[in-house]
Amino acid sequence: xxxxxxxxxxxxxxxxxxxxxxxxxxxxxxxxxxxxxxxxxxxxxxxxxxxxxxxxxxxxxxxxxxxxxxxxxxxxxxxxxxxxxxxxxxxxxxxxxxxxxxxxxxxxxxxxxxxxxxxxxxxxxxxxxxxxxxxxxxxxxxxxxxxxxxxxxxxxxxxxxxxx
Amino acid sequence: xxxxxxxxxxxxxxxxxxxxxxxxxxxxxxxxxxxxxxxxxxxxxxxxxxxxxxxxxxxxxxxxxxxxxxxxxxxxxxxxxxxxxxxxxxxxxxxxxxxxxxxxxxxxxxxxxxxxxxxxxxxxxxxxxxxxxxxxxxxxxxxxxxxxxxxxxxxxxxxxxxxxxxxxxxxxxxxxxxxxxxxxxxxxxxxxxxxxxxxxxxxxxxxxxxxxxxxxxxxxxxxxxxxxxxxxxxxxxxxxxxxxxxxxxxxxxxxxxxxxxxxxxxxxxxxxxxxxxxxxxxxxxxxxxxxxxxxxxxxxxxxxxxxxxxxxxxxxxxxxxxxxxxxxxxxxxxxxxxxxxxxxxxxxxxxxxxxxxxxxxxxxxxxxxxxxxxxxxxxxxxxxxxxxxxxxxxxxxxxxxxxxxxxxxxxxxxxxxxxxxxxxxxxxxxxxxxxxxxx
Numbered sequence: 001x002x003x004x005x006x007x008x009x010x011x012x013x014x015x016x017x018x019x020x021x022x023x024x025x026x027x028x029x030x031x032x033x034x035x036x037x038x039x040x041x042x043x044x045x046x047x048x049x050x051x052x053x054x055x056x057x058x059x060x061x062x063x064x065x066x067x068x069x070x071x072x073x074x075x076x077x078x079x080x081x082x083x084x085x086x087x088x089x090x091x092x093x094x095x096x097x098x099x100x101x102x103x104x105x106x107x108x109x110x111x112x113x114x115x116x117x118x119x120x121x122x123x124x125x126x127x128x129x130x131x132x133x134x135x136x137x138x139x140x141x142x143x144x145x146x147x148x149x150x151x152x153x154x155x156x157x158x159x160x161x162x163x164x
Numbered sequence: 165x166x167x168x169x170x171x172x173x174x175x176x177x178x179x180x181x182x183x184x185x186x187x188x189x190x191x192x193x194x195x196x197x198x199x200x201x202x203x204x205x206x207x208x209x210x211x212x213x214x215x216x217x218x219x220x221x222x223x224x225x226x227x228x229x230x231x232x233x234x235x236x237x238x239x240x241x242x243x244x245x246x247x248x249x250x251x252x253x254x255x256x257x258x259x260x261x262x263x264x265x266x267x268x269x270x271x272x273x274x275x276x277x278x279x280x281x282x283x284x285x286x287x288x289x290x291x292x293x294x295x296x297x298x299x300x301x302x303x304x305x306x307x308x309x310x311x312x313x314x315x316x317x318x319x320x321x322x323x324x325x326x327x328x329x330x331x332x333x334x335x336x337x338x339x340x341x342x343x344x345x346x347x348x349x350x351x352x353x354x355x356x357x358x359x360x361x362x363x364x365x366x367x368x369x370x371x372x373x374x375x376x377x378x379x380x381x382x383x384x385x386x387x388x389x390x391x392x393x394x395x396x397x398x399x400x401x402x403x404x405x406x407x408x409x410x411x412x413x414x415x416x417x418x419x420x421x422x423x424x425x426x427x428x429x430x431x432x433x434x435x436x437x438x439x440x441x442x443x444x445x446x447x448x449x450x451x452x453x454x455x456x457x458x459x460x461x462x463x464x465x466x467x468x469x470x471x472x473x474x475x476x477x478x479x480x481x482x483x484x485x486x487x488x489x490x491x492x493x494x495x496x497x498x499x500x501x502x503x504x505x506x507x508x509x510x511x512x513x514x515x516x517x518x519x520x521x522x523x524x525x526x527x528x529x530x531x532x533x534x535x536x537x538x539x540x541x542x543x544x545x546x547x548x549x550x551x552x553x554x555x556x557x558x559x560x561x562x563x564x565x566x567x568x569x570x571x572x573x574x575x576x577x578x579x580x581x582x583x584x585x586x587x588x589x590x591x592x593x594x595x596x597x598x599x600x601x602x603x
Binding site: 080081088092094104106107108120124126 | 195248249308320387
């Protein structure tokens with residue numbers, strides 16, 4: 001019963017209420033070298049790539065799984081029509097900066113959306129993280145890790161404190 | 165057994181052989197599509213030479229082989245082309261293309277039009293009708309950059325000025341090669357065709373700017389399994405139907421819809437699903453089906469070999485000259501003083517050589533031209549043979565030509581690597597000495 005109530009509350013939460021502080025997000029600028037990106041990915045599942053720290057204009061995202069394309073030698077990629085975009089992301093193939101390997105088409109979600117909306121979008125596109133963007137500027141993120149943390153927090157707090 | 169049984173058998177055996185052929189050829193660092201074509205050729209000629217009855221391998225049509233099942237197989241192959249072009253467009257990065265410089269743009273245009281015009285006139289000289297000759301020229305327009313990228317990566321020159329310009333130019337000339345086939349297969353007056361093209365672009369523009377985002381949001385709200393994928397493919401087939409009806413070229417619709425969707429992250433996220441359908445089933449079947457159309461008995465007639473020799477020569481020389489000239493006259497944006505330098509000539513030659521290989525788009529254009537009636541059934545076997553030959557030759561000669569053209573850069577890279585290695589060894593020795601000294 002407690003879990004059901006917690007989930008009900010969890011699903012209706014607004015994303016802006018559970019988004020982490022911006023300073024804690026993994027963000028690099030477009031010209032950051034690949035090795036620095038890889039170092040961040042040792043402990044994080046993704047890295048946001050922005051044009052510069054001032055504008056925070058979102059360029060793309062590098063996800064944990066994208067590292068596979070970076071580490072593979074060029075000859076392991078298939079050079080076929082419709083499959084070439086990933087081949088350019090190989091470290092040995094010449095990729096050197098964060099912008100070289102970032103996925104530029106980032107799925108976003110409105111900060112006013114609910115947690116349920118975010119989970120549905122994640123399932124629909126089989127993705128673990130969504131950007132919250134305002135006028136092209138990265139202002140936050142929602143990842144599965146954040147959602148799990150929030151659910152566990154709700155379960156831990158429990159009772160009247162979260163039922164209000 | 166029922167005829168459907170043998171169609172299922174043919175699809176099954178085609179897919180298995182396609183993947184094996186792809187793997188064998190890829191191991192030799194050549195485009196896997198050659199392996200798929202070879203396997204198709206093998207299957208097709210089992211029928212043409214009477215070793216297997218046509219009813220057991222209903223992927224061979226024409227010359228009295230056509231049955232209800234071969235019509236179904238033709239349709240499956242056509243779906244393969246549609247998916248190939250849809251996927252190619254979906255994979256495109258239009259933002260990157262916008263950054264294309266003047267050298268890549270000019271060399272693309274000349275790299276497309278020189279082989280097109282040369283091929284067109286050469287085939288007319290050989291006695292082919294103008295429409296068929298034009299279709300022959302269109303086959304020579306689109307470069308397959310995959311092999312060039314691989315070789316340039318191996319040589320460590322992909323990130324060079326020539327490498328970057330080659331990449332942009334090849335993406336653009338794929339677009340042009342796909343677009344030009346409309347003029348080969350399109351019927352009616354030029355005015356009527358132009359009006360249809362304008363209307364098609366207007367419809368695409370409306371979908372691009374006003375509809376596609378709302379359409380995807382609507383698809384998301386349906387909340388059904390693979391709802392977005394199904395709705396997007398539905399829209400893609402509507403576009404393909406429109407293009408087939410207006411230009412006899414369904415690929416144009418699929419390609420445009422792919423481009424429209426490529427601007428959306430949601431569209432990009434569908435690529436894995438589209439790839440699974442495309443490269444798991446329809447696209448390899450298309451290549452095997454195309455290979456199976458090559459009846460080796462066509463070489464009993466010298467026409468096919470002469471056509472192959474002409475198309476191969478124009479494909480190689482026309483591209484090197486056209487794209488090289490385009491790059492040369494821009495002097496790589498370094499002003500007139502650079503125009504007559506050895507470096508400009510050499511870089512332009514490298515650019516031209518990088519554009520030689522042809523694969524997928526040439527085959528797609530060939531099939532569209534045959535099915536759209538631009539190449540007559542009487543001449544189709546010759547064109548199939550000639551196209552497969554110039555594709556094979558272009559793919560085989562490109563790696564050694566590129567190695568020759570980039571030999572100086574390769575030497576410099578080797579020397580740099582060797583000196584870095586020496587420096588590393590010296591530093592290590594020094595460090596060891598210091599450690600010993602302090603010990």
